[in-house]
Amino acid sequence: MSSLSATLNLLRPSLAPPPPSLRFCDVRNSASSYCTSRRLALFHLGSALPQSQLLVAKASELLRGERNTLEAAPVANLAQAGTAITKENALEWVKNDKRRMLHVVYRVGDLNKTIKFYTECLGMKLLRRRDIPEEQYSNAFLGYGPEDSNFVVELTYNYGVDKYNIGTGFGHFGIDVEDVSKSVELIKAKGGKVTREPGPAKGGSTIIAFVEDPDGYTFELLERGPSPEPLCQVMLRVGDLDRAIKFYKKAFGMELLRKRDYPEYKYTYALMGYGPEDKNPVLELTYNYGITDYDKGNGYAQIAIGTDDVYKSAEAIKLYGGKIVLEPGPLPGINTKITACLDPDGWKSVFVDNVDFMKELE
Numbered sequence: 378m379s380s381l382s383a384t385l386n387l388l389r390p391s392l393a394p395p396p397p398s399l400r401f402c403d404v405r406n407s408a409s410s411y412c413t414s415r416r417l418a419l420f421h422l423g424s425a426l427p428q429s430q431l432l433v434a435k436a437s438e439l440l441r442g443e444r445n446t447l448e449a450a451p452v453a454n455l456a457q458a459g460t461a462i463t464k465e466n467a468l469e470w471v472k473n474d475k476r477r478m479l480h481v482v483y484r485v486g487d488l489n490k491t492i493k494f495y496t497e498c499l500g501m502k503l504l505r506r507r508d509i510p511e512e513q514y515s516n517a518f519l520g521y522g523p524e525d526s527n528f529v530v531e532l533t534y535n536y537g538v539d540k541y542n543i544g545t546g547f548g549h550f551g552i553d554v555e556d557v558s559k560s561v562e563l564i565k566a567k568g569g570k571v572t573r574e575p576g577p578a579k580g581g582s583t584i585i586a587f588v589e590d591p592d593g594y595t596f597e598l599l600e601r602g603p604s605p606e607p608l609c610q611v612m613l614r615v616g617d618l619d620r621a622i623k624f625y626k627k628a629f630g631m632e633l634l635r636k637r638d639y640p641e642y643k644y645t646y647a648l649m650g651y652g653p654e655d656k657n658p659v660l661e662l663t664y665n666y667g668i669t670d671y672d673k674g675n676g677y678a679q680i681a682i683g684t685d686d687v688y689k690s691a692e693a694i695k696l697y698g699g700k701i702v703l704e705p706g707p708l709p710g711i712n713t714k715i716t717a718c719l720d721p722d723g724w725k726s727v728f729v730d731n732v733d734f735m736k737e738l739e
Contacts, residue, residue, distance in 0.1 A: 467693040471630035475685050475731060476651055478658045479524070481550070481611050482531045482678040483594065486539035488515050490591045491532055495519050498564045498588075499552060499596065500607075504529060513537075521607040525738050528608050528658040533678070541592065544674025546724075548663060549587065549595035551610025557584045557600040564588050575600075580639050592676065605656055610648075611680060612661040615722045616669035618645055620698075621662050624721055625649045628697035629682070634659060643667075671722075679717075679725040683734055690728045691716040703727075713737060 462470060485491045488506075495501040496519070504524060506517040513536040520529030530550075554560045557575040565571060572595065573587035584600035597610065615621040618636075625631045631649040638645040643666040650659035660680070684690045687705040695701060698721055705716035705728075714730040 462689060462692050462696070464696050467689075467696050468627055470689055471627065471693050474630055474690070475683070476630055477683050478528050478651065478660075479681040479683050479729060479734065480518070480529055480531045481680050482533065484533045484535065484538070484541050484676050484678065485590075485592045486534070486541065487591060488517060488532060488534035492517055492519065494567070494569065494590050495530075498567045498569050500554075501530075522605075525735060528606055530608065541676035542672075542674035543593055543676040544672040546614050546671030546673045546722075547594075547677040548612030548614055548661070549597045549610070550608065551597045551599055551612065551661070553601045553604040553607045553609050554598050555600070555603065557586050557598050560598050561586050561588070579642055580637075594676070601655070606658050608658060609654065610659055610661050612646075612663060613722075613724055614663050614665065614668075614671050615724075616664070616671070617721070618647060618662060618664035620721055621664075622647050622649065624698055625660065625662075628694045628699050628720075629726075631660065673723060679727055681727045681729055683731045684728045685731055687714045687716045687728050687730055691718070694718045707733075711737070 492503055492506075496503060501519040501521060504518040504520055506515070508515040515534045515536075517532045518524060518529050519532065520527050522529075561571055561575055570589040571586065572589055573585070575584055575586040575598075577583065578585045586598045588596050588598065590596065597612075599609070622633055622636070626633060626649070629649075631651060634648040634650055634654050636645070636647040644663055645666075646661055646663045648654055648659045648661055650657050691701050691705040694716075700719040701716060702719055702725070703715065703717035705714065707714045713733040713736075715727055717725060717727045719725055
């Protein structure tokens with residue numbers, strides 16, 4: 378078992394073998410084999426299990442020796458990187474860090490069916506696809522432009538699992554289209570499910586519609602002009618909007634682009650991102666009056682964000698109330714540096730070293 382697999386096992390509540398998409402290739406495989414499965418930890422950290430299981434830190438006593446060894450490594454990495462920062466300079470560093478949203482990762486029950494829907498109905502392009510039978514999973518990357526410059530989706534299919542619980546916390550993905558009505562007509566013609574017919578948004582003038590993909594994930598279609606980032610939103614529900622805004626501003630370095638309250642509909646939302654919403658994907662955080670906790674299900678996994686320094690990113694996250702669930706450091710075999718964290722509501726994000734990420738795409 379590789380050290381990465383052991384690390385991931387420590388996050389599980391039992392000694393059962395790790396699920397398909399959490400296993401790393403055998404260390405005897407060639408470098409090209411590592412490239413084939415290079416996202417196993419990077420973006421599949423959490424792509425096969427319910428989030429509640431992944432966050433259980435209690436490991437078996439039989440793994441105590443391995444755990445002690447594994448836990449020592451991040452400490453050494455942090456010491457070597459010299460990343461001790463204080464609140465006084467963390468905020469400035471975070472704002473100056475070169476960050477962008479890279480991927481959003483979630484699980485689907487039929488990869489072929491979902492790819493067909495995304496390409497034929499939503500106009501996405503299939504960028505890459507992998508089938509790893511020895512690891513019992515397949516995945517695909519789809520979007521409206523190349524991964525080195527665009528925000529894309531990463532779909533994971535775990536062999537034998539055809540249904541996931543999306544939960545009540547995940548909201549929707551947003552897509553900019555030039556004509557919502559025409560898009561809806563196409564989706565209907567292809568057998569897609571429309572859950573909200575085209576019309577003005579509540580309290581606004583933007584024409585929108587809602588559709589569901591084959592797994593029940595909701596997509597909001599927004600009628601706007603041509604956009605460099607048509608995949609424009611990920612909406613998540615939170616229990617304390619002011620707390621969430623503060624966290625994403627300080628720990629993630631995002632800007633508060635918009636905040637609107639709709640008392641007649643009993644909700645408030647905020648758009649957070651790394652630049653203007655007409656040119657960049659945004660995180661839409663929604664607070665529904667009186668609801669402080671949500672079922673996150675086991676379908677949605679995480680967002681991946683690029684950073685110049687995963688060590689400093691982890692330290693800043695700790696300073697501002699986040700929880701590190703994977704200490705920063707290089708992944709075994711591929712040396713890509715990552716760290717994973719939870720926000721105050723329990724939503725997970727993975728930070729990925731920018732230079733390492735670009736090398737992987739090569």
